[in-house]
Amino acid sequence: MESSENEKSTLHTQICDQLGIQYPIFGFSHSMEVTAAITNAGGFGVYGATRDMPDAIVERLAHIRSMVGDRPFGVDLLLPLGLSNKNDWAEAEAQLPEGHKAFVKYLKEKYQVPDPTGKSFFSSVVRSNEFFEAQVEAVLKSDANMFASAIGTSRDIIERAKSAGMTTLSLIGSPKHIKYAKAAGIDMLVAQGYDAGGHTGPIGTMSLVPQIVDAAGDIPVLAAGGIADGRQLVASLAMGAQGVWLGTVWLITEEHRLSNILLNKIFKAGSADTIISRSHSGKTARLIRTAWSDEWEAEGAPEPLKMPYQHVLIGDLLTGIMEHEVEPLMYEAAGQGVVWCNEISTVQKVIDRLINEARGALKNLR
Numbered sequence: 001m002e003s004s005e006n007e008k009s010t011l012h013t014q015i016c017d018q019l020g021i022q023y024p025i026f027g028f029s030h031s032m033e034v035t036a037a038i039t040n041a042g043g044f045g046v047y048g049a050t051r052d053m054p055d056a057i058v059e060r061l062a063h064i065r066s067m068v069g070d071r072p073f074g075v076d077l078l079l080p081l082g083l084s085n086k087n088d089w090a091e092a093e094a095q096l097p098e099g100h101k102a103f104v105k106y107l108k109e110k111y112q113v114p115d116p117t118g119k120s121f122f123s124s125v126v127r128s129n130e131f132f133e134a135q136v137e138a139v140l141k142s143d144a145n146m147f148a149s150a151i152g153t154s155r156d157i158i159e160r161a162k163s164a165g166m167t168t169l170s171l172i173g174s175p176k177h178i179k180y181a182k183a184a185g186i187d188m189l190v191a192q193g194y195d196a197g198g199h200t201g202p203i204g205t206m207s208l209v210p211q212i213v214d215a216a217g218d219i220p221v222l223a224a225g226g227i228a229d230g231r232q233l234v235a236s237l238a239m240g241a242q243g244v245w246l247g248t249v250w251l252i253t254e255e256h257r258l259s260n261i262l263l264n265k266i267f268k269a270g271s272a273d274t275i276i277s278r279s280h281s282g283k284t285a286r287l288i289r290t291a292w293s294d295e296w297e298a299e300g301a302p303e304p305l306k307m308p309y310q311h312v313l314i315g316d317l318l319t320g321i322m323e324h325e326v327e328p329l330m331y332e333a334a335g336q337g338v339v340w341c342n343e344i345s346t347v348q349k350v351i352d353r354l355i356n357e358a359r360g361a362l363k364n365l366r
């Protein structure tokens with residue numbers, strides 16, 4: 001790959017030196033292999049541990065370390081505030097409305113979803129303070145270099161992560177979140193726009209990033225949401241971000257090993273085929289549009305329940321859908337950048353492509 005010194009230095013931002021990485025590309029993934037491959041390709045891999053039991057977190061972070069050696073990687077937990085204290089499945093289940101249970105039964109029968117043979121995170125854990133604390137303790141036992149979480153994470157947890165020597169990072173979707181991030185002493189921010197896969201707020205990436213950069217002061221900002229092309233990396237740097245944070249683009253890598261059914265849905269999807277729905281967790285999240293989201297949007301369907309009850313409601317059904325690959329109902333979180341995810345790739349190829357496209361965009365600017 002040929003490049004001038006100027007292009008190299010434009011794409012090598014301050015955060016690269018601060019964290020000891022080659023490219024300002026941060027990648028979020030629920031796959032250990034993807035996380036390690038991003039780090040080994042010169043980016044910064046962040047492992048999403050939110051669906052892992054605490055014991056598994058300890059083992060998996062040690063496994064990632066064994067794959068990356070001294071290179072840096074991070075771990076992300078979803079720690080929403082305001083949920084109940086106890087991880088008590090029976091108590092949460094007792095509160096599910098009869099109409100909602102009847103709707104889930106209707107979906108199971110209509111699509112002939114077999115019972116799952118075992119339990120998954122979605123059918124056994126109530127998102128609750130008790131469970132989050134056990135996950136945080138597991139993360140703090142690790143030697144991960146970064147602790148990432150969405151805004152709302154308590155100041156106490158941020159302080160403990162910093163005392164454990166971790167860089168702390170918060171994902172935010174609105175300028176109004178900045179004051180909490182500053183008060184908690186967050187080291188880095190991800191400005192994650194509406195275009196993003198997964199839980200997301202109402203402001204588009206192009207409008208959000210410059211606002212967060214202006215309000216963040218000295219705190220470095222990464223841009224996220226719909227980014228899957230090198231031109232968007234250059235645009236993000238032009239908006240004052242020091243790098244980009246990507247989620248959707250890794251789903252189509254060999255390392256991720258996503259099921260072929262989901263891969264085909266992603267390959268076929270354009271930006272408008274990703275929709276915002278509360279049907280997954282109870283909070284707004286961008287998902288690939290499938291019969292699952294259509295059923296929850298249909299006339300007469302109940303409103304999804306609030307977190308954590310939606311996932312207690314659908315946990316068994318979702319586990320059955322994924323285990324038995326019930327094609328019409330299978331879905332995954334994905335952002336509007338899905339339009340650039342058209343064929344199976346590798347993490348190294350994705351990073352090479354992003355850097356090549358970014359260098360091309362810089363040349364065009366001149």
Ligand SMILES: Cc1cc2nc3c(=O)[nH]c(=O)nc-3n(C[C@H](O)[C@H](O)[C@H](O)COP(=O)(O)O)c2cc1C
Nearest residue numbers: 028050196197198224225226227246247248333335
């Ligand atoms: C399949 C998938 C799962 C995600 N799960 C989480 C999660 O557990 N925690 C989290 O902080 N962000 C999660 N995200 C959001 C990412 O951290 C990231 O902000 C987002 O993917 C960026 O937008 P993009 O998908 O358009 O690249 C997820 C995203 C995807 C695509």
